[in-house]
Amino acid sequence: MKQKVIAIVGPTAVGKTKLSIEIAKAYNGEIISGDSMQVYKGMDIGTAKIKKEEMHGVPHHMIDIKNPDEDFSVADFQHSVQKYIKEIASRDRLPIIVGGSGLYIQAVLKDYNFSSEKRDDALTKKLEKEMDTYGIKVLYDRLQKVDPIQADKIHPNNYRRVIRALEVYEKTGLTLSEFQAQQQGASHYDSLLIGLEMDRPLLYERINQRIDVMIEEGLLSEVKQLMDNGYENYQSMKAIGYKELVPYFHGETTLEEAVEILKRNSRRYAKRQYTWFKNKMEVNWYKITPLTINEKFNDILLDLAGFLKS
Structure with a gap:
């Protein structure tokens, strides 16, 4: 039988982290971060990295394993996540991948062959x-x-x-x-993709609020520290949440303008995430609101029970 794997996908700020903890506690799971930027040490606020107290004792993987000056390709991500899936399964626990771009999640679950096109x-x-x-x-x-x-x-x-x-x-x-x-092979896994979605105006409002909280929590200091440490020109600093604020420190834009660009880019990224997952992958979508979130989470847990028994 193929190893069962859960992946929780959807745009930023929709509630994936909270759901992942609920599923892990209910079904003896361990969480693998699907966000390729959360692998970097010192990039905590801008990547919305989960805090220790939010983990509720659930083991988390693929967080703080690289320095910001190290490259981390989709092939590296694929290899690392598949290794963690194997390790978690060996402990008779459920691997749960949370977040990340569609390409990265698909690379893991569909087993892309990255070496099939040789260099010219x-x-x-x-x-x-x-x-x-x-x-x-x-x-x-x-x-x-x-x-x-x-x-x-x-x-x-x-x-x-x-x-x-x-x-x-x-x-x-x-x-x-x-x-x-086009290079994807047969999947090693019996996977279930759970997608969270909400109405665009509400989602965009949550994204804007999240960024305001990030600024309050010290995102500017985090970006400045990374720049002072010499990481400005590395791939990691091209992530949304960092690249928008660098011009502010060079005096090329005001803080207000930089934050508005960050909010705009985050909203656009959320839209691209929706488009990818809706067009490229078979996702079980659950529409949530702040008033229905607990009810929807209960529905998801019940649906998961059937999948895990099959």
């Missing part, structure tokens, strides 16, 4: 020569035009990833996201 040395050298002649910005601008989804995930100075994404596109005619989606 001649094409790599050609792109590297262009970079040496015209600068990385020219290549990054090209990537933004042909594959804006990947460009949004890659720091403009991370020339290796920029070149790799362009190489895949020029060789296959597919964007890196499209190419990866």
Whole structure:
């Protein structure tokens, strides 16, 4: 029998963390963070990393395992999460993946083969020569035009990833996201995806409120500390919650403008999350409101009982 795995997905600020604790307590589970930015130490507030007191004794994994100057690719994420699933299952406990981008969750559950497209040395050298002649910005601008989804995930100075994404596109005619989606193999798992959703106006209001709380809790100090430690130009700092505030510290924008851009980008990201999960994955959606959340969580726990017995 395939190992059963639960994944809780949905936009930021919708209530995934609270639900994951309820499920873990009810079904002897351990939680794996599906957020690729929560792996970084010192990036706590901006990634909405769960606090110790919020864990209620439930073991959490994939948190604080990397320094902000270390790369962490979707292939790295896939390997690490699959390792934790195996370890949790060996303890006769239920693996629960919480949050994260659709591509990363899909890579784990659908077992993408990331090595199927070999490097083209001649094409790599050609792109590297262009970079040496015209600068990385020219290549990054090209990537933004042909594959804006990947460009949004890659720091403009991370020339290796920029070149790799362009190489895949020029060789296959597919964007890196499209190419990866075609490489998925048979899943090792019997997985159930639980999606939380709410009406857009209410969700956007919650996102705005969450960011106000982040500012109150010290997000500015967190970003400044990361910059002072020399992490400004690394991939980790391209995450939403960090890249929007860097210009403020350089005097390029006001704090009010930076926070509004952060709220706008967070709302847009939530919309993209919805679109991905609705179009790419089979998700069991539950619509919640602040008044119905406990009732919906009870429904989810009952539905899970049937899945886990099957």
